[in-house]
């Protein structure tokens with residue numbers, strides 16, 4: 001990739017809404033992405049490899065458990081700082097942000113929220129430092145948008161649980177040390193279990209041939225009569241609301257993250273439009289290209305406001321799941337549309353790895369599908385405003 005010249009757009013001077021700590025955290029993440037992610041990410045994506053060398057750096061900028069209290073190794077930050085870290089990481093690459101989101105919101109969050117003190121002390125500091133990497137197993141081959149239909153199950157065998165089933169599309173699965181797995185007990189109630197690599201009967205085959213999120217490792221989780229110690233059951237919440245609570249936290253991070261991808265595409269296209277000469281003048285001087293750029297910065301600004309307000313509500317513990325759905329849906333849709341338009345501004349150059357746009361565009365095809373598809377989030381908003389369920 002050519003040199004990272006990124007300059008963050010802030011059309012409505014939204015920095016004024018941020019506290020000094022937010023800006024410090026954001027700027028540290030921004031600098032780190034420029035220094036450590038931008039130079040290596042294109043090659044990692046081309047090779048379809050997660051760049052393990054950035055794990056320590058992710059831990060250092062507070063990307064693993066930004067809002068988990070410091071006594072458990074987390075960064076103890078607020079929700080806006082968490083969002084800003086996700087924004088900056090996804091500015092670099094959605095796959096890297098996915099790894100951080102899973103670690104923070106889908107592994108550390110449930111252990112912190114639904115686990116007991118022993119589990120928190122055992123796992124959280126190691127997950128915060130990156131010594132342990134985690135994954136989250138909810139989706140199954142036959143149950144994606146409808147996780148309540150899951151068939152993965154466990155039976156009480158006296159001194160342990162016996163876990164059987166399979167999960168697919170699991171980010172971080174191929175290298176994770178621990179998996180938070182959602183499975184039904186004998187009564188059909190959903191619980192979270194912490195499954196560790198090395199437990200007999202537990203395997204994590206990698207999913208190959210992805211055209212999207214290539215720098216994030218994806219795999220299956222297979223449970224063939226896995227004996228899980230009883231101490232590994234998350235005791236403090238059960239039912240579908242438990243995994244959905246984790247998804248709320250991750251979706252909130254995605255709403256911010258998508259802004260990062262969009263900002264990078266816009267910034268690249270703006271610079272290119274001012275430099276690329278056709279018909280004797282910069283292509284940015286043509287009305288058609290200005291329309292694209294003007295609409296991009298308008299949509300980015302609206303998305304920034306949405307995310308910031310949602311962050312304030314989250315800090316006050318007032319954000320609803322439906323509000324989070326709206327922001328995830330809107331901001332990812334905004335980003336993917338900007339990526340497509342920005343790619344066109346670069347003409348043929350837009351399809352090369354010299355620029356980040358095509359990689360962002362392909363990554364966002366996963367982001368618009370995972371953690372609740374674009375359609376499912378619309379149905380959540382529809383249900384929220386009408387009170388009528390259109391899922392079934």
Ligand SMILES: Cc1cc2nc3c(=O)[nH]c(=O)nc-3n(C[C@H](O)[C@H](O)[C@H](O)COP(=O)(O)OP(=O)(O)OC[C@H]3O[C@@H](n4cnc5c(N)ncnc54)[C@H](O)[C@@H]3O)c2cc1C
Nearest residue numbers: 136137138139144145169170171366370371373375376391
């Ligand atoms: C790269 C990647 C990483 C992922 N990482 C994880 C992970 O770490 N952990 C995890 O558990 N999962 C993960 N997922 C899974 C992801 O959350 C699911 O792919 C997603 O929830 C959709 O499920 P599905 O693919 O089975 O699609 P389906 O549920 O089969 O949906 C197919 C289509 O039908 C539509 N649809 C479904 N139901 C309805 C309805 N009621 N009304 C209208 N339309 C409907 C959907 O919107 C979609 O367009 C990942 C997925 C990808 C691609």
